[in-house]
Amino acid sequence: MNPAPAFDVRAFVVGLAAGVIARYLMLRIDYRQYPGYPHGYVSHITHGFLAAGLGAIAWPALISKELSAFTFLALAATQFRDIRRMEREALGLQEQTELVKRGVDYIEGIAKVFEARNYLVMFIAAVSSVVAHQWGLLSGVIAPAAAYLATVHLARGRQIGRIARVKPAKVSFDGPLLKVGNIGLMNIGLEADRKVVLEHGLGAVLQPITPDARRTLADVGQRQAILHDVATVLGLRKDVDTVAFTPLARRDLETGEVGFVVVVEEPDFEVLAEVVRAVPLLESARSRAAHLLQRVRRQGERLGPRP
Amino acid sequence: MPSIENAILAVVTQHPKEVSGGLPVFIVQDDAAAQRVAGSLSHILDAMVHDLQNGTLILVRH
Structure with a gap:
């Protein structure tokens, strides 16, 4: 050897x-x-x-x-x-x-x-x-x-930009209710806070491109990740005792769109859109449910009605 | 830090008859006073002010 x-x-x-x-x-x-x-x-x-x-x-x-x-x-x-x-x-x-x-x-x-x-x-x-x-x-x-x-x-990994369009949206109040586009976000009780939000708030709406994207945007963790990245890059105009300026992302249950308002130091929508598009799709949020749904439906059709 | 979340911490109202229960209620005479008191409480408690639109504001920490 x-x-x-x-x-x-x-x-x-x-x-x-x-x-x-x-x-x-x-x-x-x-x-x-x-x-x-x-x-x-x-x-x-x-x-x-x-x-x-x-x-x-x-x-x-x-x-x-x-x-x-x-x-x-x-x-x-x-x-x-x-x-x-x-x-x-x-x-x-x-x-x-x-x-x-x-x-x-x-x-x-x-x-x-x-x-x-x-x-x-x-x-x-x-x-x-x-x-x-x-x-x-x-x-x-x-x-x-x-x-x-x-x-x-x-x-x-894939990014939000692949599954959703980022559109600017109007920030408004319906009584105390903060709205972005048609999506109601939260009830802000203080007049002074409402003024600041109207003045410095930057509103955006994410439109899902596919049914799967719609489910991904519904994931709470995914939305939180988006808000975190936006806040990190644009800088929040907020401290611990100004709870009203904590950004929230809420979805329109009819259209699946997700809207949010951030009260920021740098109100630049182009930067915001770029940051949102670059947010990674989280493993826990990525959905292929629409595909699954179709498969189950096809199976159901093949098997016919059941007793 | 102990913290009570998603519970009403305090109420600021112009209609004390419409609020009851075991929580701090601050009775005020008009909107301006309500905003002032609720604003102070909000900063002190790190809590969010919500407007129930019936002359009553509540403070909640989320």
């Missing part, structure tokens, strides 16, 4: 570097999931380093018949679940002091993304080390770039 080939250190290093660089780039992709603090950076890059190491070592280890090293991959899953927990807890704690809450659905979505990015890093590191080992160092540079672009493309 031939002796096992030596461990390919160069392929390992290429994979490791590719993975860490990919993790760094992914930290910057999306302003909403950007850790705002140097410590957040450090912890994510460190985890990214571990993920890259695990991914990069797989192939060289297998080639040199170091099977025990390969089994370490199994540890990765447990390791990275912790990241999800870490993000969930951190954002959950921040929630108490947010003027506009992200909501549990959004937090869960962000936490999952952070976990998944480490698996993507492992994948990129693994691909790079395989290619570097088989076809030389230069291809080990091209491959991770290609793998990176592919994963970023595949892992990019």
